[in-house]
Amino acid sequence: MDHQRSPRAGDLKAAGLRITAPRVAVLEWLAEHPHTTADQVAAGVRDVLGSVSTQAVYDVLGACTGAKLVRRIEPAGHPARFETRIGDNHHHLVCRSCGRTEDVDCVHGSAPCLEPTVTAGFAIDEAEVVFWGTCPDCTDRSTTTKQEATA
Numbered sequence: 001m002d003h004q005r006s007p008r009a010g011d012l013k014a015a016g017l018r019i020t021a022p023r024v025a026v027l028e029w030l031a032e033h034p035h036t037t038a039d040q041v042a043a044g045v046r047d048v049l050g051s052v053s054t055q056a057v058y059d060v061l062g063a064c065t066g067a068k069l070v071r072r073i074e075p076a077g078h079p080a081r082f083e084t085r086i087g088d089n090h091h092h093l094v095c096r097s098c099g100r101t102e103d104v105d106c107v108h109g110s111a112p113c114l115e116p117t118v119t120a121g122f123a124i125d126e127a128e129v130v131f132w133g134t135c136p137d138c139t140d141r142s143t144t145t146k147q148e149a150t151a
Helices: 007-014 021-032 038-049 054-066 136-150
Strands: 071-073 081-083 091-095 101-104 130-133
Touching: 007 021, 021 038, 021 054, 038 054, 054 071
Parallel strands: 091 130
Antiparallel strands: 071 081, 091 101
16 A cells, blocks of 8 residues: 555644654554554554564554544553544443453543533543443353353
8 A cells, every 4th residue: 555645644644743654554553453552553563564663663652642643541450552533532341351442432422521520620621431341252251161160
């Protein structure tokens, strides 16, 4: 693919970032694989470009996060994850076992979706909600393990 003509190249240009093959590849890969870790992004981008250092991917993720092209989410106890769905104040479901992360649309209303009863003078512009639980795969594995233990 011609990285100069990619829709992601336009995003980079609009954000004032240089258009480079690693930046375009990271944005394109993340668009197809949301909620992935930096290491997963690096492995995916290597499959596309053939060679890119993990540090280069971290640098791209940092620049794109700073330019608001990528959102970094940090579920407690799990590595940071990245996605290209930005600007809509959506929330996430996170599996306590495997870390699988899924989008949840804003609970109701427009950003920030939730209004605290006390703001301490803050101008609130975003609310981050994480719903914790167990994904279907981990629930199935847990049920199977328990059944095998009692058999």
